[in-house]
Amino acid sequence: MKxxxxxxxxxxxxxxxxxAEEKGKVEGIHHWVSESEVNALKVITDxxxxxxxxxxDSAVGGLSGANALQALRTRLAAGNPPTTMQFLGYExxxxxxxxxxxxxxxxxxxxxxxxxxxxxxxxxxxxxxDYISLPINMHRQNWVWANKAVFDKxxxxxxxxxxxxxxxxxxxxxxxVIPLAxxxxxxxxxxxxxxxxxxxxxxxxxxxxxxxLDESALSSDQMVATFDKLRQVRGLVDDGFTGRDWAVATGxxxxxxxxxxxxxxxxxxxxxxxxMKPGVDFLCFPTPTATPNFKFVIDSFGVFKVDDPAxxxxxxxxxxxxxxxxxxxxxxxxxxxxxxxxxxSVDDFDACAQRSFADREAAVTRGAMLGGLTEGxxxxxxxxxxxxxxxxxxxxxxMSSKDAVQALVDGINNAR
Numbered sequence: 001m002k003x004x005x006x007x008x009x010x011x012x013x014x015x016x017x018x019x020a021e022e023k024g025k026v027e028g029i030h031h032w033v034s035e036s037e038v039n040a041l042k043v044i045t046d047x048x049x050x051x052x053x054x055x056x057d058s059a060v061g062g063l064s065g066a067n068a069l070q071a072l073r074t075r076l077a078a079g080n081p082p083t084t085m086q087f088l089g090y091e092x093x094x095x096x097x098x099x100x101x102x103x104x105x106x107x108x109x110x111x112x113x114x115x116x117x118x119x120x121x122x123x124x125x126x127x128x129x130d131y132i133s134l135p136i137n138m139h140r141q142n143w144v145w146a147n148k149a150v151f152d153k154x155x156x157x158x159x160x161x162x163x164x165x166x167x168x169x170x171x172x173x174x175x176x177v178i179p180l181a182x183x184x185x186x187x188x189x190x191x192x193x194x195x196x197x198x199x200x201x202x203x204x205x206x207x208x209x210x211x212x213l214d215e216s217a218l219s220s221d222q223m224v225a226t227f228d229k230l231r232q233v234r235g236l237v238d239d240g241f242t243g244r245d246w247a248v249a250t251g252x253x254x255x256x257x258x259x260x261x262x263x264x265x266x267x268x269x270x271x272x273x274x275x276m277k278p279g280v281d282f283l284c285f286p287t288p289t290a291t292p293n294f295k296f297v298i299d300s301f302g303v304f305k306v307d308d309p310a311x312x313x314x315x316x317x318x319x320x321x322x323x324x325x326x327x328x329x330x331x332x333x334x335x336x337x338x339x340x341x342x343x344x345s346v347d348d349f350d351a352c353a354q355r356s357f358a359d360r361e362a363a364v365t366r367g368a369m370l371g372g373l374t375e376g377x378x379x380x381x382x383x384x385x386x387x388x389x390x391x392x393x394x395x396x397x398x399m400s401s402k403d404a405v406q407a408l409v410d411g412i413n414n415a416r
Contacts, residue, residue: 023052026314028301029075030086031068033061034247036269040335044136047321053314058082065091065375076100081304083311084318087133089124089376089384092302096127101302102312103130107319116341118360120369124377125300133300134322135340137332140356141264141295141372142195145250145271146283150177150259158285162196162229165260165288169236172259179236181258183244186392189230190374192262193391196229199289203368206293210378210387211371213416219409227394227401234395236260253282262287264297264372268336268352277350284352286359294356294363297375298340386411 026048032041045055060068065088072085081100095101108114108131117125117135125133144165151157154175159165169179182188198206201222208217217223238258250270252258261267271282278284286292301322303315321327328339338346338357346357363369371377373384390411394404 023317024310024314025054025056026084026318027056027058027082028084028086028318029058029060029068029072029082030301031059031061031065032086033059034266034270036273036334036336037266039273040269040331043327043331043334044318044321047324047327048318051317051321053317056083076304081306083306083314084301084303087300087302088297089371090380091376092124092133092300093127094381095302096130096132100304101127101132102305102315103132104134104303104319105129105131107131107316111320111323113323113341116343118342118364120296120364120371121298121340124298133302134319135298135300136322136328137299137335137337138340138360139264139266139297139299139335139337140286140359141191141297141374142199142287142293143263143265143267143352144283144285144287145253145261145263145267146285147253147256147259148279148281148283150175150256151283154259156259158283159288161288161290162200162233166229166232166236168259177256178238178252178258179260180233181244181249181252181261182237182241183246183249184242184392184396185244185246186388187374188246188249188263189395190388190391191264192233193226193230193387194373194378195262195287195295196233197226198293198295198370199287199291200226200229202291203293203370206370206378210373210384213379213383213412215409215413218412219405223405223408224401227404230391230395231401264375265336265352265356268350269334270336272334272336272350278352284355291368292359292362292366293368293370294360295370295372296360297372297377299337300340382415383412386415 032038048055060071069091075081121135125131125135154171156168172179205217205222208214246263247270249261250267253261254271254274254276276282306312325341325344328341328344332339333349338353346353373379373387376384390404390408393399
């Protein structure tokens with residue numbers, strides 16, 4: 001056989017992934033480490049592979065992304081940025097101010113991506129006149145996830161108020177079920193607190209306290225009552241919650257060991273990964289309130305300024321993979337969220353996602369679409385950190401509600 005024939009035959013059997021190395025790698029730092037998160041990420045990286053690039057995974061889990069952010073700081077200080085980085089809340093805007101992020105205006109203009117995004121997203125993907133990140137999803141933060149068999153056996157239905165939710169506790173305990181699964185991480189506790197804050201007091205009060213940081217609202221009797229309600233919720237939690245990861249808490253609901261979890265809809269991805277079906281095996285409903293609201297969180301990716309044209313080409317391929325409509329559809333079906341792109345239909349999504357999509361549209365109309373405090377979409381880190389510290393301490397100690405409010409006011413004033 002001639003040498004050229006041998007060479008051609010050899011090339012034919014080179015794996016596609018190996019051939020893709022000719023274009024290089026795209027390295028990303030992120031904090032998606034649970035089963036559903038890893039599976040969802042693979043949708044994007046598989047699309048990237050079709051463009052001839054290999055994904056180099058640099059996942060750093062823990063602390064709702066804080067560990068990954070520290071890893072990024074270390075890399076930037078060493079002059080060795082990754083190709084891309086996952087951002088939550090103000091993180092992308094903060095790095096844009098540092099001048100380390102590449103403007104994505106050319107890609108947004110070329111593909112018309114700006115026209116496909118809800119206005120509320122633009123505040124977090126655009127810095128001044130520059131688009132600086134690429135949103136893959138929109139999570140709803142204020143959900144209750146429940147084991148349907150446990151609810152049915154206890155004769156429980158979707159509660160219409162926090163008092164009803166809390167009142168279900170004794171009946172569930174009598175049945176040998178933990179009413180509420182949660183961990184002692186401050187961010188998990190803050191998820192619950194901020195849901196109570198807006199559900200009981202309304203969107204305007206939420207805006208005054210966590211967005212405007214109005215001292216009179218922060219120190220009000222309403223805020224004291226919010227902590228009182230959180231103390232009642234603490235009574236629904238088992239004593240073994242120390243060190244419990246959020247996905248472990250979701251697993252407790254899935255197995256029937258616990259009845260409920262209050263968590264963003266990334267929890268749904270964990271149920272789906274276990275083969276469970278909404279409405280059949282688990283229930284999803286917004287945290288109970290008389291004033292419906294939609295607490296949103298988005299995951300986005302920024303890319304860093306580099307001089308190497310080959311790396312820039314990889315960044316372009318990554319950006320186009322994230323913003324691909326089919327990728328957004330497939331990714332979010334696994335992740336539990338809805339597409340960041342508002343022009344992607346959710347008609348073939350599950351009932352939880354369709355409810356989320358409809359509630360988002362209604363919330364936009366009524367001015368009740370609110371950024372989540374926990375993930376950094378309501379207040380900058382120096383202020384959200386105060387909420388997290390105070391609420392976390394309150395939940396795991398016998399601190400009084402009045403003392404918690406005073407600590408919150410003092411902490412916010414010190415951070416101004």
